[in-house]
Amino acid sequence: xxxxxxxxxxxxxxxxxxxxxxxxxxxxxxxxxxxxxxxxxxxxxxxxxxxxxxxxxxxxxxxxxxxxxxxxxxxxxxxxxxxxxxxxxxxxxxxxxxxxxxxxxxxxxxxxxxxxxxxxxx
Numbered sequence: 001x002x003x004x005x006x007x008x009x010x011x012x013x014x015x016x017x018x019x020x021x022x023x024x025x026x027x028x029x030x031x032x033x034x035x036x037x038x039x040x041x042x043x044x045x046x047x048x049x050x051x052x053x054x055x056x057x058x059x060x061x062x063x064x065x066x067x068x069x070x071x072x073x074x075x076x077x078x079x080x081x082x083x084x085x086x087x088x089x090x091x092x093x094x095x096x097x098x099x100x101x102x103x104x105x106x107x108x109x110x111x112x113x114x115x116x117x118x119x120x121x122x
Contacts, residue, residue: 001029002036006044024048024120
């Protein structure tokens with residue numbers, strides 16, 4: 001298994017002094033270490049970009065994609081969610097996850113490996 005930290009720096013091309021820096025983990029496994037690193041690299045970057053830019057994934061060959069979740073940024077009515085609605089949905093999901101961690105680990109929930117892995121602080 002290969003696991004390492006990555007850093008992405010997004011720079012405003014019109015104002016290069018404006019930058020956003022993100023840290024995230026790349027994790028991959030394969031019996032061949034070179035393939036494990038390639039897998040980790042590919043999926044880490046793909047996941048970061050699709051989540052950051054809210055790109056829907058509809059790869060028919062991906063076994064994790066189901067018809068019910070192909071367009072998770074669309075409401076049941078077919079209307080596209082606004083950025084505010086998407087942000088609210090993500091915040092609610094995070095609050096639910098935090099509540100689960102607090103229940104599981106009590107006052108030390110932020111010290112748990114599960115929390116650190118979730119937040120990418122390992």
